[in-house]
Amino acid sequence: MMNAFDLTEHPHRRYNPLTGEWILVSPHRAKRPWQGQQEAIPRPVSVPHDPECYLCRGNERSNGATNPDYTDTFVFENDFGALNQSVPEGGFGEGGLLLAEAERGICKVICFSPRHDLTLADMEVADIRKVVDVWREEYAALGALDFIRYVQIFENKGAMMGCSNPHPHGQVWAQSSVPVEPARETVMQEAYFAKNGRSLLSDYLEIELKDRKRIVAENEHFALLVPFWAVWPFETMVVSKRHFGNILQMDEAECDAFADITKTITAAYDQLFGISFPYSSGIHQTPTDGKEYPGWHFHMHYYPPLLRSATVKKFMVGYELMGNPQRDITPEVSAGRLRALVVNREVVF
Template identity: 50%
Template sequence: MESAAGGGGGGFRASEHQHSRYNPLRDEWVLVSAHRVKRPWQGQLEKPPPEDVPRWDPKNPLCPGATRANGEVNPNYEGTFVFPNDFPALQPDAPEPDDSGHPLFRAAAARGVCKVMCFHPHSDLTLPLMSLMEIRAVIDAWAELEAELGASYPWVQIFENKGAMMGCSNPHPHCQVWASSFLPNEARLEERTQRQHHSQHGVPMLLEYAEQEAQRKERLVVENEDWLVVVPYWATWPFQTLLLPRRHVLRLRDLCDSERDSLASIMRRLLIKYDNLFQVSFPYSMGWHGECPISSAPLSPSLPLHT
């Protein structure tokens, strides 16, 4: 609990009084109205979805041995499995858009590659239910894809949308990897703010932030020797966390063996906490943010989880 300013009983309390908090990554202010959690709720209440995912379904296009929409048959994989997205948002050979002739109707080329990565051959095993060795294999596959696609594209986005509530169209545990010829808005903004912070203060923003949160222990969710998970000071979602390394590391592929092991451990611990929160396989959106090619922003995997 944050104490009252000035020590007086009538002073500011962050848990009682509305205020704005600055998000240095996005260079924006977030309104915090913590007192509103006390209002009575008479709105909709959701029942936990039934957990009835079969371990293997021959009709599920992500399962081993199943046939996908394009007619290709998956191998009988026993670990992770990566394949080109059959319905990609980005393609490598898209033509240049025509010039509209007016500055208010601008368009630019957008090319890239989209891949899907299955975490495990079993459809009923989400990340928190997998073993540490199996999660480590997922991390290694992420790092390999990041290196492979990053050799040709300036941005590689690894992300997972889990659960139908988050728009996931298939319950089989998987993520997507998009490599693009351009920097998305979020990456471009984070590159600018972190470059500016480093120029002004001489230290990487998120490294300094991680050190501050480790000392304050006000928003710390879980930690180990290499990583810590916090609720960001500037959080906008009810259940939002930020996973940060304790050292200045730029990319997944730069992690040593022990850091990959400890990353598997802290991810499992965090995701188990989410599942236990409402006794349900928790829906979320998770994305990894690493180095932009024109910056030196530290690895910033974030888990903005939505209810």
């Protein structure tokens, strides 16, 4: 006779209500031996200014422009942006199956600090707040342009995540359509709100704050958690406790709290395996197409690739590419490990 189903032991699927997709969870596989690829441990950046760095203050960039002698943040249009404003309108279509559309946009780079050796995890909360202010400014300015429908704010940290320059920085891509992931979240959140009169993430966060198994940390205005449906081993999500749609709708206290929770998660990541932890992160918020989105609930995703140590990463291959995402370590275990670093004050502020 089979034992009763146990989330901590038995293979199962979990549903992501933000996207309508499923993930396979295989807890027993966390015990398997690893003889696969081992990543090199990244060397810490130790100099506050690198004369060869394209992003350090006063240095010349690859296009010949010279960076100003900035003291806080520095924003400029990406010299090699994936999008640009000069694309003519038009498209291509054949047989209803071959479709292409022109896409206009603007790509910007945000240097978080003039210090070459300070990531968000190393910065003071007051300085991270300045980064939050820049995110707000860019969302407002770019979103106000008549051809911009979505503003994606994100960061790729570390060479493992494809970051081409070690100077701590993030990016903003603003474009004339809503990208796939935010578009999926728009459909699911608006449908939930229309049916229930409350935001999907408000109701989800209520469950998580009561259960607490996947809560990593919280402050007055934000909760940091490992989603029930997390794909990446130590994936986390920051969710606002108040229901609002975008970063411009934060008050001053919420801006401070957002900077604080950003420090908490990035510092905890660095403590987990004792390295400058790689990840991709991004803010998800309302499109800027002028429509009303009462169901949208502000949140931020962190997707780190490391699996069981600083040298073993999660690969999205085989079944993940051909079927659907799969994970071994459960979200509850991941949350517990991260939470212990915060609770036991191993996170250095």
